[in-house]
Amino acid sequence: MRTMLLAHLRCPLDGGPLELQAAPAELDRGWVETGTLVNPRTGATYPIRAGMAYLYVDDERWQPLAREAAGWVQYHQDHQMYDQAGSDIDFQTPYFPHDPWITVARNFDIAREIIQPQPGMWVLDVGAGRGWASKHLALAGCNVVAVDITADDQVGLGRAQAIMQQAGTCFDPIIADNENLPLKTARSI
Numbered sequence: 001m002r003t004m005l006l007a008h009l010r011c012p013l014d015g016g017p018l019e020l021q022a023a024p025a026e027l028d029r030g031w032v033e034t035g036t037l038v039n040p041r042t043g044a045t046y047p048i049r050a051g052m053a054y055l056y057v058d059d060e061r062w063q064p065l066a067r068e069a070a071g072w073v074q075y076h077q078d079h080q081m082y083d084q085a086g087s088d089i090d091f092q093t094p095y096f097p098h099d100p101w102i103t104v105a106r107n108f109d110i111a112r113e114i115i116q117p118q119p120g121m122w123v124l125d126v127g128a129g130r131g132w133a134s135k136h137l138a139l140a141g142c143n144v145v146a147v148d149i150t151a152d153d154q155v156g157l158g159r160a161q162a163i164m165q166q167a168g169t170c171f172d173p174i175i176a177d178n179e180n181l182p183l184k185t186a187r188s189i
């Protein structure tokens with residue numbers, strides 16, 4: 001997680017601001033691999049692991065989402081599409097010359113025309129999957145926050161680290177619910 005994101009994050013429980021705890025070297029370089037986000041008012045804590053912030057509360061709202069996330073993993077395992085080792089499809093998507101990617105690429109190009117990505121623009125990629133769209137927008141200079149409920153390192157946002165490294169770019173993967181975004185809004189404190 002980039003330290004610059006902290007000002008935009010809010011506690012998913014009460015919308016309050018968060019503090020970032022991490023090793024001084026990580027704070028200095030502006031990227032936190034391992035750390036903790038803390039709501040100083042309530043003491044609620046949220047981990048950062050492998051550069052990814054886990055900003056949800058494991059309650060009755062989250063549990064169906066956790067089951068859905070497990071379902072995505074199971075689906076890929078059942079269809080022999082799980083293990084990404086040795087595969088560079090994720091590094092090419094959506095520009096991969098086979099269905100469904102031909103259609104996805106066309107749609108993504110249309111979305112890009114609409115978004116008109118500019119350097120410094122903030123973009124929220126909701127239901128980001130592995131983060132391939134976030135990658136392309138980050139390469140265009142955007143500050144991208146990629147949100148998904150699936151953290152898995154093969155078929156979820158955990159794959160984003162490999163995608164970022166291969167492309168030489170950076171965005172912020174967050175495990176959270178689209179319906180309860182842990183982000184500052186015009187109404188945030």
Ligand SMILES: C[S@@+](CC[C@H](N)C(=O)[O-])C[C@H]1O[C@@H](n2cnc3c(N)ncnc32)[C@H](O)[C@@H]1O
Pocket residue numbers: 065068069072126127128129130147148149150176177178179
């Ligand atoms: C069809 S996949 C699309 C992934 C990606 N956008 C792509 O095109 O490759 C839908 C994604 O939405 C995520 N998702 C479903 N419900 C969500 C929620 N409430 N909040 C955040 N992500 C969610 C799933 O985990 C899954 O990765």
